Amino acid sequence: MGAVSAQAAQGCSVDYWVQSQWPGGFTADVTVHNLGDPIDGWDVEWVWPEGQSVTHGWNADFTTTAERVNAKNLSYNRTIATGASVSFGFNGSWAGVNREPFEFRLNGRVCDGTVGEPTTTPTTPPPAGGDSAMEQVAAMQPSWNVGNTLDALGGETAWGNPLITEALLARVKSQGFNSIRLPVTWDEYMGPGPDHTVDPARMERVAQVVDWALEQDLQVLLNVHHDSWMWIDDLPADHDAVLAKFEALWTQIADRFKDYPPELSFESNNEPQFAGTEAAEGDALNEELNLAFHEIVRGSGGNNGDRLLVLPTLHTNGDQARLDALKATIDGLDDPMIAATIHFYGFWPFSVNIAGFTRYNAEVEADLVGTFQRAHDTFVDNGIPVIVGEWAVLNYDHNRPGVHQPGELLKFFEAVTHHARENGLTLSLWDAGQFLNRNTLQWRDQHMYEYFASETRSGTTSFDSVYLPGDGAIAPSSLTLNRNGLQFEGLWHGDEPLAEGADYTVSGDTLTFTAAALTRLAGDRDHGVNAQLEARFSDGVPWRITIITSDTPVLSDATGPTSSFAIPTRFNGDTLATMEARYADGTNAGPATWTPFQEFWSNFRPDYDAGALILTPEFLASVTDGQPVTLTFHFYSGATVSYTITESGGTVTGTA
Template identity: 30%
Template sequence: MNFIKTIIIFLLPAIFVGMTACSGSDDPVTPEIVPAKTEIAFSRTGGSETLSVKSNVPLEVKSNDESWCRVVPASSTSDAVYKFTVTLDANPETSDRSTTITIKGGNITQTVNVVQTAADGLIVTPTLFDEVAGEGAQIEVKLTTNGAVKITTNDSWITQVTSRAAMTEQTVTFNVAANYRDPRTGSISFTLGELTETVTVKQVKANLSDIGMESDALILAAKMYAGWNIGNTLEAIGGETAWGNPKLAEAYIRKIKDFGFNAIRIPCAWNQYIEDAETYKIEDSWLDRVNEVVGYCVANDMYAIVNIHWDGGWLENNCTPDKQEENNRKQHALWTQIAGKLNHYDEHLLFAGTNEPNVDNAQKMVVLKSYLQTFIDAVRATGGNNAVRNLIVQGPNTDIDMTDKLFGDMPTDVVDNRLMLEVHYYNPWTFCGLEKDESWGKMAYFWGAHAVSGSDRNATSGDEAEMKSLFARMKTKFVDKGIPVILGEYGAITMRTGLGDLQEAHNKSRNLYDETVTREAKNHGMVPFYWETGGVVNRNTGAIKDNYAMDGIVKGAREGKYPF
């Protein structure tokens, strides 16, 4: 019934027009066919559109491609206008397509173009990258598409290098970051409309021996036989020679190696060499100088530690919440530059984030942890060898007892087993460093087996048993958990003179102390670095000035054995 009604409606305009023509005149009707539009556009999904045609004669309307474009009459409320429903199927092709609707009436023919956009087309090759080099690489994906493709790297270690507008064919490049952990699998997604293609990236672990960075913290610590500080030099406020030492020469480094040391700690100042207070830009000449000194060490097959030392106290005297944000910005800026400048060195170079941070409670410890985390993150972000370089973090005040009580867990790192902890040891200070009697204690001249009977200058604390007990706490808390400990400073550094018959007892006390600390540090998994500012070895000639200290250190290093 509905079909018959539609046909009747479809014919009415023509009948009406014919009757009108006959009633007024015997002249034949002049056909008129006027489509409302000459082109109809469809999306890739297809659908239906109405085509209106003004005409005074009956019409024959047909699609030239009826398999996917169909035309049927539709209802019209106008006597002079025909309406047709044009329906298109979804376009399965990846290119645009078109056809023509032909409208005939009397001896007149009109056409209407029908165009349809292409279906989403997306082809990516290859879809698998297998065994990508662990040291990192660039990969290229060939992309054939007819639309704007959304590209998603589903893993942070895969990053897109170029991004172009959609083209018929293009190549998209990605960086695959170095992988220093276990083999891993990632993916890249290419999305166009409802289409998604995925590329799988499988990466092997980097062969770190190829870049000279194969040793993790435990292995590297065991390679360091005995350590030596170059104190009062590159950390001197006012310049390298401001505290009385000459400019460091490579000949001095070679001398230290000849004495049996294979590791150097290089305390460094940086704050006084900042040339831009806004960006914390370090003077290039100073970065070059530190690089030169590190080069002396590495060229002689010695390990080197570079730190940010006291440096005017901007960090270590301000482990407080009010300075936390500002100091973290500065810490990040400085370490980004230091690490970037020295990135080319292999595992012979280590970085230490601070020196002796002034921390004595839990709140300050939280702030210190943020400074250490910033240090680690900044170094790792520079990539290259720094991505796996062994790094050293400091305990509160670098004090063993405080570190045992306050430090807690190590900071986080993106690479496994590449962190060490640092503490210092000058216990008892009355014997090791005190230079005049104070209200809280008197200078001690004698220690251990060389104490003088009846003397009020014997050390009253910090004996060998206490030393071993403290070192054992570091072994339990860190070394036994795979975290080596750097004993970054130690020594009986104050030499007394003018003691007459008791001078030998004092000299032997210092000798025994230095031997004992060195030996017991190694026996407890700690790497000892003797603090030296020019009193033991002549900085100009390389000659030994204090045989008691030198002999004690060398003997202790020879007798001590790392317990791993």
């Protein structure tokens, strides 16, 4: 687009600020600083990278053509003196993700902070891969793993997921993801040495999925996955044979995909590990494989000469020693198209619910902040992009309900995405079917997905539930607001706002529900959920607060075999948080001898429909025959219930 008025010297910079955002909409301000000669008449132009659009604007005349937007001056703000600025704003719509425009132009010149002759090259979107490793990895955010599929042992559907389809990948793209990580396990499809030929049908199936993803404008990160523990981990004991197989595999992958566009990248191998080694030896072996991978791909011709290559730390661990070892490898390569990768499943006790870590507390937060800060300081701050190639929490699965308290899990997800943005890390969600139902192509928990999709902070409270007794007077109840830099805007029950003063009060960060409001919301006070509220903040996903009526759960005596022992339980509207196990002398009982709080699901689990608390055979096998064990069940209402079991000769006797 040509200049509206000719200037001998043009230059500008732009401040773009999303004031607020909500599902499907946002408000943004734009300030343009004129660095060149005075302007009489201006036209600011940009291209939306994700198809956003302006719905209503002010202080400018807006026109939109396809993905291109032009904001032109009005009569009262047509002039911009040298060093002066002009501002305008708008409401917009978005779907999936809401990225900033990749560049702005003032009267045709790119606003990059420099001053010079007018730019006449038309504005066009950048290539999906970007021009550098940092740009390409940034363009991959957010990313999604096609987990437990092409990496499954026994065939693509052996671990419970359907075949990957074009429809699945189209759905992933429509949900705002810009890339997929494609885990592939190759061992079952490789012939004997010395050639270790990959079955052509397998290679073509992988290529078909890559093609489908690229057609959906998804970048693809292709890797060598469970081979890491199936045979690569034997490198110390059978060095030459394992290395030859690794090199043969990557030679074939590199050759098959050498002519693919830069939107396809390669990852050396998944979670590298080496049997019988200490950390320092493992770092050296990991470097050896990463260097072999790099040499093979770079020397294979085609587009592989400058394709993005992704190198893992040992175990894809984020500890400083592991990061330093990989940083030394990357520095030695002196290759600008290299990225580092780690995995992150959170603070382990919280991630599996053991040792009493049922809440997203300061310790869980510190582990997250420390890991991402180390990755940033070691790599990103030195021009090396980082992909968190897998992230989620361990033991979360739709087939294992209750391991994590829903609100505490959402706090973790919200914090991970925030701290990743703060540290410039690209996140790839590990999804083995627990998040996106691949049969229906619907999210198993739409509200949870909204936290994955949000690109801003969301407010929360100290807990997501208010528990009320089943009878007697209801007292006021308070929660602490975690504003996360946002403004608290009120409470809603469905479409109806609650009245501040009559229904709730806010003093500092203390949100208090009045007795009258809780009594009304509790209704008939049936056990379980009585009402669900929304706490709305100035940005992000509304926070849900559940009003629950419960009484102390009641456990009954029981006798049964260790193979299937269950405690009859009336939960009375309450929800199980964790279980302690101790012998009479106070020592810990159960597989986790270092803590009395045993691991949820693998050692104990609730069955709310059946009215039972189940003690698993694994837990019962670990207790000493004939010695009574006191179990203390902790519930999220704050209630605790004790129960005694004695295992003897394969039979368990339980006493309330």
